Amino acid sequence: MxxxxxxxxxxxxxxxxxxxxxxxxxxxxxxxxxxxxxxxxxxxxxxxxxxxxxxxxxxxxxxxxxxxxxxxxxxxxxxxxxxxxxxxxxxxxxxxxxxxxxxxxxxxxKDLVVDRSAFDRIIGAGGYITAPTGSAPDAHATPVPKEAADTAFEHAECIGCGACVAACPNGSAMLFTSAKVVHLNVLPQGGPERASRVMNMVEAMDAEGFGGCTNTGECATACPKGIPLPSIAAMNREYLRSSLRGGR
Amino acid sequence: MTTVPTVDAMTTASRTARHPSTLATLWRSTVGKKAVMAVSGLAMLLYLVAHMLGNLKVFFGPDDINGYAAWLRTIGQPFLGHEWFLWIARVGLLAAVVLHGVAAFQLSRRDLAARPSKYAHQRRRASYATRTMRWGGVILALFIVWHILDLTTLTVNPAAEHGRPYQNIVASFGNWYSCVIYIVAMLAVGLHVRHGFWSAAQTLGANNARRDRLLKLTANGLALLLTAGFLSVPVAVMTGVVK
The missing domain is CATH 3.10.20.30 (Beta-grasp domain)
Structure with a gap:
């Protein structure tokens, strides 16, 4: 060719x-x-x-x-x-x-290389579970409902490539952030930090200068891992729930 | 152990020391500001449905719609005074329009700043309704001003008969430009609602994978119903069904 x-x-x-x-x-x-x-x-x-x-x-x-x-x-x-x-x-x-x-x-x-460390800072604001580390816990130490496990896995597939931001006419990181928030917030292990996670990660996302969501759906169309558009709705739900309850 | 500082930041981040109010937090975040837009938009949508249904009374003759207009002024009596309900509704609607507009303006500015350079390879993105939300909203805001001058204050109405909306409607749609303005605005309403209703559900977290299709169908149905209902009045006047 x-x-x-x-x-x-x-x-x-x-x-x-x-x-x-x-x-x-x-x-x-x-x-x-x-x-x-x-x-x-x-x-x-x-x-x-x-x-x-x-x-x-x-x-x-x-x-x-x-x-x-x-x-x-x-x-x-x-x-x-x-x-x-x-x-x-x-x-x-x-x-x-x-x-x-x-x-x-x-x-x-340079050329086609962009600095995506803004994503790292969003993760740093709450995209993890504060838990004692050490030897691996028993697989069934914490029961996880099948539906929650499936949802968590679907969202854990996000590889943080940034295609969602690139495709969005507003340069918004909503799909990325929602993948990270939903992944951990549906799991029992993520429960204790459920409110602070979504509040801090959205705050970090806004602080990085990403745009807002206008629901054009370009992000979910571009996502190589198929993170679905309703994930953004799920994050919005988590955010509103947390802020109406006084947050964090 | 590079993770230790971040873990510390998380565990000590109880934010008990300084805690901005819920409303301030919402207004400052993009997600919260969108929620304000969604709630104010849904309030206006609810009003539009009632307004459209009320308009259809024009097909039952002058007495029917004029009587309806008079009744609107008596809602809540004797607890409320004459026209009090109407004024409460107007203040509420004005607040909704202002909140919706200010939030849209601030979010749009932010969105445009977040994507400063365009792609060299352009291609069509999103649906027409989605792409026209911003300018469609501006058209609607301008129309609201015209509409109030035409049929509320009667400033630009050719008949301008107080308390007789039937006569004012027929007189207004006797002008071709009045019809054009109205038809364009109602098409804009349809497009705005088509994206806006589903978008509001998404913003308020009411959407999920199972409900997505139903919400989109509802949005399309609402948009179609509103546009058809509102347009039936000028069409009826132009075709002489209502005179």
């Missing part, structure tokens, strides 16, 4: 960037999107140009490191992570636009 790529190039956080056009050939339809970028980068290095910077780690769709907006869609046309997107979903001769996540809370570091 021969492709024309229009890629956002930006040398650093404070330098202006622009879309730059590249031609890349010899692409196999079985390559992942990242392998295609690797091919381009090898050519760029041989030419003495700076390679395109992008985040990646596990390359098996579970770490959430890779992420770029491909033809206006977070992670591209398939509902998966960029590393699991294969070139067979494109046609020979296609022009593909590749851009970084766009959000005020995710400043561009």
């Amino acid at each position: 021969n492709l024309t790529l229009r890629i956002w190039r930006q040398a650093g956080p404070d330098t202006p960037g622009s879309m730059t056009t590249y031609q890349v050939g010899g692409i196999s339809p079985d390559m992942s999107f990242l392998e295609m970028l690797d091919t381009l980068n090898e050519e760029l290095i041989l030419r003495g140009d700076a390679p395109v910077a992008f985040d990646h780690d596990c390359r098996e769709g579970i770490c959430g490191a890779c992420g770029m907006v491909i033809n206006g869609r977070a992670h591209g046309p398939e509902r998966t992570t960029t590393c699991q997107l294969h070139m067979r979903h494109f046609e020979d001769g296609d022009t593909i636009d590749v851009e970084p996540w766009r959000a005020a809370a995710f400043p561009v570091v």
Whole structure:
């Protein structure tokens, strides 16, 4: 496959960037999107140009490191992570636009790399359970209802890739935050910190400069892990419940 | 042990020392401000349903709707004085409009600031109703001013007969521009309610995976019913059914 790529190039956080056009050939339809970028980068290095910077780690769709907006869609046309997107979903001769996540809370570091540490700070505000650590407890020490376990697992699938923020016209982190809040708040282990968790995490989310939710549903459409839109409703319910009861 | 400081922060974060009031906390957070929008929006929606049903009395003749208008002024008597209920409702509605508008303005500014740079590759996002909430809301706010001048204060009404809404309605919709303004506004109401009702349920945490479809259907039904009900009056005047 021969492709024309229009890629956002930006040398650093404070330098202006622009879309730059590249031609890349010899692409196999079985390559992942990242392998295609690797091919381009090898050519760029041989030419003495700076390679395109992008985040990646596990390359098996579970770490959430890779992420770029491909033809206006977070992670591209398939509902998966960029590393699991294969070139067979494109046609020979296609022009593909590749851009970084766009959000005020995710400043561009270089090219396609953005700083997602705002997510870490939201997690730090309550996305965990304060519990004595040590040896693993017995599996049935705390009974968990099946429905709660399923809901928790569905939300625990969030890998924090940031596609929800990138897809949202308001740069909102509601789906990410709701995945983290709901995951722990439905479990008995998360119960004691149920109120403080949602209040502190929403406060941290607002403080990072993410936008609000206008229920466009773009986030849930883009999510590679299928976190559902009603999760946001569940977090809203937790938030209102906590604040009406005096909070935290 | 890098986790120790965060655990400490959590365990000591009882916030008993300084505790902002519930309302202040709600208004300061995006989630809480959306809840204010949802509640005020639902209050206005409830009013619109009553208003639309009342309007249909125009089809039963001048005496029916004029009598209905007179009765509205007597609600709550003798406990309340003449027109007191109407004024209480008006104050409540004004509060709802102001809260809804201020919250929408503040949230919109925040949302726009949170996405400062656009994607080079643009594609259509979300439904028409969802995309037009902001400007649709502005249109509705302007329409409310026009509507009050036309049929409440009668300032711009061609007939301007106090206590005779039937005559005022027929006179107002005798003007083509009055009809155009009204029809555009009612289409905007339909679109606004279509996204707004479901969105309010989502914001207040009433939505879940099982209820999602039902809520969307209800929103569409409400939007259709309101728009059709409101539009029936100018259409009836234009076609001569009501004269």
